[in-house]
Amino acid sequence: MGDELLEFYASEALTCPRRIYFRLKGYPERWPEFVKVRLNQGIKTHEVLGDILRKRFGFELEKKMILRSQNLGFEIHGRIDAIRDFPIEIKGKTSLPRLPHDYHLAQLNIYLRWAEAEYGYLYYIKLHDEPTKVIHGIDFSRFPIVKGRNFKAFEVPYDRSLFKDILRQFYTIKKYYEKDEPPKGWNNFMCKFCPYYYLCYGNKE
Numbered sequence: 001m002g003d004e005l006l007e008f009y010a011s012e013a014l015t016c017p018r019r020i021y022f023r024l025k026g027y028p029e030r031w032p033e034f035v036k037v038r039l040n041q042g043i044k045t046h047e048v049l050g051d052i053l054r055k056r057f058g059f060e061l062e063k064k065m066i067l068r069s070q071n072l073g074f075e076i077h078g079r080i081d082a083i084r085d086f087p088i089e090i091k092g093k094t095s096l097p098r099l100p101h102d103y104h105l106a107q108l109n110i111y112l113r114w115a116e117a118e119y120g121y122l123y124y125i126k127l128h129d130e131p132t133k134v135i136h137g138i139d140f141s142r143f144p145i146v147k148g149r150n151f152k153a154f155e156v157p158y159d160r161s162l163f164k165d166i167l168r169q170f171y172t173i174k175k176y177y178e179k180d181e182p183p184k185g186w187n188n189f190m191c192k193f194c195p196y197y198y199l200c201y202g203n204k205e
């Protein structure tokens with residue numbers, strides 16, 4: 001089958017396999033308008049918080065990483081929001097979760113594996129048109145455990161068995177890709193945020 005390795009993204013780990021399949025096959029993305037608004041708010045939030053991490057705490061931002069497996073026939077590409085001796089992944093949310101989402105833990109776990117770090121942090125921050133307002137209310141005095149009203153930080157250790165689960169999932173999707181057959185999707189509330197909604201549910205909004 002040659003040397004060509006399939007490219008997965010760290011942010012896809014443990015997300016809907018059907019969505020990953022559509023992306024690999026090059027179907028065009030069609031983002032719903034409300035998701036675009038959130039994506040833009042998320043970019044601004046990353047910028048403001050990233051700036052603090054870089055200037056005050058010496059982090060490198062948007063660090064590119066690749067994990068490659070010739071045996072499995074794929075690579076995992078990622079861009080780590082902030083890294084120093086450990087990685088930090090920042091998630092902007094309209095409402096803060098009580099516990100981290102599995103797929104966010106999975107994404108961070110890939111970064112931990114790549115960086116050979118024992119633990120990292122997941123920061124959830126409430127999305128806002130003016131993120132500086134939210135970030136002003138954050139207490140950095142006990143960094144990296146950061147506290148604030150619209151903010152939640154989780155310390156996350158590297159998890160070897162989770163990493164194996166991620167590889168297994170990507171490998172399964174690769175098999176579907178080779179067969180040209182879309183795997184079953186999540187079909188849940190997440191579908192309305194998906195750029196391939198139109199493929200799974202037709203053109204209705």
Ligand code: SF4
Nearest residue numbers: 016019185191194200
């Ligand atoms: S619409 Fe839902 S099931 Fe279909 S690819 Fe997107 S997330 Fe998966």
